Amino acid sequence: MNRTVCNPFLHGFKNRPVKLSAAAGFLWLVLLFINTAVQAQTPRFDQLRERFERGEILNSLFTHDYHDSYTGEQTRTQGEIWIGREKYRVESDQQIMVVDGGISRVYDGIRNRVLISDYVEEEDDFAPSRMLQGVDETYDIVEEEIAGGTVVTLTTDDPFAVFTHVEIRLGEAGLPQVIEARDQVDNILTTRFQEGQFIQPEPGLFEMEPPGDAERIDLRH
Numbered sequence: 001m002n003r004t005v006c007n008p009f010l011h012g013f014k015n016r017p018v019k020l021s022a023a024a025g026f027l028w029l030v031l032l033f034i035n036t037a038v039q040a041q042t043p044r045f046d047q048l049r050e051r052f053e054r055g056e057i058l059n060s061l062f063t064h065d066y067h068d069s070y071t072g073e074q075t076r077t078q079g080e081i082w083i084g085r086e087k088y089r090v091e092s093d094q095q096i097m098v099v100d101g102g103i104s105r106v107y108d109g110i111r112n113r114v115l116i117s118d119y120v121e122e123e124d125d126f127a128p129s130r131m132l133q134g135v136d137e138t139y140d141i142v143e144e145e146i147a148g149g150t151v152v153t154l155t156t157d158d159p160f161a162v163f164t165h166v167e168i169r170l171g172e173a174g175l176p177q178v179i180e181a182r183d184q185v186d187n188i189l190t191t192r193f194q195e196g197q198f199i200q201p202e203p204g205l206f207e208m209e210p211p212g213d214a215e216r217i218d219l220r221h
Contacts, residue, residue, distance in 0.1 A: 042143040044150045047174055051198055057084045057205070058175075060196035069186040087206040098208045103220075105208045113215035114208070139166075148172060159184070 052058070059082050066075040079092025086101045094109035104119045138158040144151050154166040163181040171177045175196040181189045210216075 042141060042152060044143060044145075044170055044174055045141075045152055048170070048176075052085045055084070055201065056198040057082050057201050058196060059199050060176075061194040063192045063194070065190045067188040067190075069188070082205060084201065084206075087201075089206055096208060096210075098206055100206045107208060107210045107214065111215070112211065112213065113217060114210045115217050115219060117219040149177065150174075 059080070061080050062078065064077040066077075067073075068075075077092050079090060081091075082089040088097075088099045090097050096107040096109075098105045099119050102119055104115075104117050106115045107113075108115070138161055139154040139156045142153045144153070149172050150170040152168040152170070154163075154168075156164060161184070163183050166179070166181045168176060169178040175198075176193050177196075178193070179189075179191045183189070
């Protein structure tokens with residue numbers, strides 16, 4: 001597989017491609033399922049969350065589809081993700097994004113440049129810490145066992161919530177298979193996971209080594 005990475009977290013970068021906004025929604029959903037079980041009787045969710053708390057990393061291929069309800073436009077992003085409790089790596093379509101908890105690095109393969117910025121979780125709508133501090137407390141949560149796995153449904157009437165309806169399907173092993181969400185204006189985001197597995201963190205996983213001739217733009221100064 002050719003690896004590339006997209007940046008959903010780069011706060012303040014106004015010229016990013018549209019697909020990164022879709023990827024942001026995708027990662028929001030991934031972060032959401034890490035912590036939602038805190039507020040409900042959801043044993044399968046609890047088991048999943050505990051694996052992240054133990055320091056394990058979820059690695060998976062993904063296909064993310066975004067349907068714009070107003071224009072009818074369909075956008076698809078495919079790639080690979082490594083997600084831990086505080087550190088993330090996403091690769092997709094000639095881009096690589098790495099957040100190590102304090103610094104965000106994004107490599108744009110088309111422009112051969114690296115954007116470096118401070119990762120300020122208070123300014124990031126998708127920050128993992130904000131998810132873990134109770135963003136989901138406005139949701140009603142129902143967990144249901146079905147043939148081949150579990151379905152967790154989250155709904156809210158909160159006008160400030162990003163998504164009004166989220167459905168997460170877990171396989172028999174408790175790994176996410178599909179996450180589908182509807183936002184406040186009826187856009188639909190669907191992410192499918194393939195070949196997912198939990199792994200132990202490896203040295204260098206949340207580091208970035210772009211080509212030596214890549215332009216470096218440091219936004220921290």
